[in-house]
Amino acid sequence: MSRTESVDVVVVGGGPAGATAGSLLAKAGHTVLILERETFPRYHIGESMVSGMAPLMEELGLVEELDARFRPKSGITLRWGRDPEPWRSDFSAAFSATGSHFTHAWHVTRSEFDELMLDNARKLGAMVHEAAQVTKVLQDETGRVTGVAYTQDGETHQVTARFVVDASGQGRLLTRQLTETSWQEDLRNVAVWTYFDSYTPIEDKDDILVEAIQGGGWVWGIPLSETKLSMGYVLPAEMLAEQTRGGRTQRDVFLDCLKDSHVAKKMVDVAALGDLSTTRDWSHVCDTFHGPGWAAVGDAAAFIDPLFSSGVWLGTSGAWLAARALDAALKDEGREEQVLERFDSLYRQLFKDILAYVRFFMDPTRLREEYEERAREIGNMVTQSSRVGFVSMISGVSAVADVVDFDPMSAEEVEGVMQEWDEQAAASQEAGEGDEERSLAQEAHAS
Numbered sequence: 001m002s003r004t005e006s007v008d009v010v011v012v013g014g015g016p017a018g019a020t021a022g023s024l025l026a027k028a029g030h031t032v033l034i035l036e037r038e039t040f041p042r043y044h045i046g047e048s049m050v051s052g053m054a055p056l057m058e059e060l061g062l063v064e065e066l067d068a069r070f071r072p073k074s075g076i077t078l079r080w081g082r083d084p085e086p087w088r089s090d091f092s093a094a095f096s097a098t099g100s101h102f103t104h105a106w107h108v109t110r111s112e113f114d115e116l117m118l119d120n121a122r123k124l125g126a127m128v129h130e131a132a133q134v135t136k137v138l139q140d141e142t143g144r145v146t147g148v149a150y151t152q153d154g155e156t157h158q159v160t161a162r163f164v165v166d167a168s169g170q171g172r173l174l175t176r177q178l179t180e181t182s183w184q185e186d187l188r189n190v191a192v193w194t195y196f197d198s199y200t201p202i203e204d205k206d207d208i209l210v211e212a213i214q215g216g217g218w219v220w221g222i223p224l225s226e227t228k229l230s231m232g233y234v235l236p237a238e239m240l241a242e243q244t245r246g247g248r249t250q251r252d253v254f255l256d257c258l259k260d261s262h263v264a265k266k267m268v269d270v271a272a273l274g275d276l277s278t279t280r281d282w283s284h285v286c287d288t289f290h291g292p293g294w295a296a297v298g299d300a301a302a303f304i305d306p307l308f309s310s311g312v313w314l315g316t317s318g319a320w321l322a323a324r325a326l327d328a329a330l331k332d333e334g335r336e337e338q339v340l341e342r343f344d345s346l347y348r349q350l351f352k353d354i355l356a357y358v359r360f361f362m363d364p365t366r367l368r369e370e371y372e373e374r375a376r377e378i379g380n381m382v383t384q385s386s387r388v389g390f391v392s393m394i395s396g397v398s399a400v401a402d403v404v405d406f407d408p409m410s411a412e413e414v415e416g417v418m419q420e421w422d423e424q425a426a427a428s429q430e431a432g433e434g435d436e437e438r439s440l441a442q443e444a445h446a447s
């Protein structure tokens with residue numbers, strides 16, 4: 001029988017971004033319903049995490065479990081640019097420069113990781129319906145989003161909510177309908193990937209391998225376990241289309257990529273190449289990540305080529321920001337637009353920084369030092385070391401302080417207090433007490 005529910009927040013999609021938003025809002029005491037169309041565990045690509053995610057995993061209470069279940073990722077080994085030899089960046093360098101206790105990230109089997117995240121959302125108090133496909137966005141006469149309709153077990157149900165979070169990944173349930181999406185033409189790529197059941201590790205065996213291929217594109221090697229390796233080839237969609245003309249298959253293209261590689265081909269036995277999967281890998285961003293009654297996070301909001309494995313970090317960071325903004329808006333309706341605007345602008349900045357750097361890095365003709373220096377500049381790093389700047393940028397660590405310290409209310413509070421003191425100072429000036437009063441007020445506020 002159809003039912004109508006009512007909650008504070010309904011989250012569309014139970015992937016890492018949706019599970020994060022749902023977990024944190026439930027933890028903050030709000031009623032949350034996560035609707036996920038699949039039944040977990042379900043397959044997903046995107047297996048290499050970056051260390052910038054560690055503080056969020058700590059906030060969610062998951063670090064120990066991740067350490068116990070998944071392979072640590074200690075850095076990235078690159079064969080890229082004009083240097084003929086592979087070079088590496090160690091994740092721990094980025095955190096130790098900030099005095100943090102974190103050292104590493106994880107390589108994960110996404111079906112298990114995503115299930116762990118969603119189960120954790122349940123533990124933290126969110127309701128989760130699986131096999132529940134959202135089919136419609138509900139809006140009132142002003143256009144404000146007020147809930148969704150979904151189908152489960154052949155029935156259609158409705159849920160009304162003060163806020164809807166679109167975390168539907170590439171499905172983009174709300175954002176497809178409510179925003180303009182820009183597709184980054186220069187990052188219109190395709191990925192073709194497979195798994196090997198045995199492999200020869202690279203020297204730093206817990207690193208991801210990222211290697212540029214002479215003819216175009218790049219290859220990843222992700223050591224999921226001692227025996228299982230995920231390997232994929234990312235290349236421009238046009239190039240794949242050209243290379244598969246005249247009866248050539250994706251398998252031929254993948255084999256050519258391995259033949260042209262220097263490091264990747266030494267890791268695997270090409271004769272053991274199994275089935276290949278493929279997907280579009282086209283970077284995009286919505287013109288807004290929020291509107292009346294809704295916010296978007298994860299791939300539903302923005303997606304960047306997986307060159308630096310930034311997808312889950314970006315999506316879950318956005319969800320962490322959104323959760324704090326929505327918590328503030330739920331507590332004080334009058335602040336909705338301001339707090340969502342603040343969430344939107346910081347999240348967009350994270351996206352823009354990574355995108356700018358991915359674009360710079362995609363040119364494989366530079367020297368290591370050039371890549372490193374540019375990363376330090378974009379990441380707005382205080383460190384003078386471009387090597388640390390580089391690893392901080394690509395691991396998300398350079399943005400950790402902004403994400404962790406984000407308080408959607410603080411700037412407003414400061415503005416409010418300063419305005420109050422300005423008024424007091426003006427009143428005292430009129431009474432002849434002058435500027436001294438204001439500077440004393442400012443000093444007191446700063447301390």
Ligand SMILES: Cc1cc2nc3c(=O)[nH]c(=O)nc-3n(C[C@H](O)[C@H](O)[C@H](O)COP(=O)(O)OP(=O)(O)OC[C@H]3O[C@@H](n4cnc5c(N)ncnc54)[C@H](O)[C@@H]3O)c2cc1C
Pocket residue numbers: 012013014015016017018035036037038044045046047048049050132133134135167168169170171172173191279280281297298299300303306309310311312313315
């Ligand atoms: C080739 C490739 C390689 C990648 N490699 C990496 C990597 O190494 N590291 C990394 O961090 N990222 C990587 N990514 C990116 C990463 O996979 C995504 O950024 C990440 O999964 C986004 O998380 P999400 O929660 O936004 O979306 P998803 O993980 O896709 O979750 C969205 C969920 O919403 C559900 N859903 C969709 N529509 C509906 C609906 N109508 N109703 C209910 N539920 C719905 C889906 O079933 C899904 O479970 C890669 C991406 C590609 C394409």
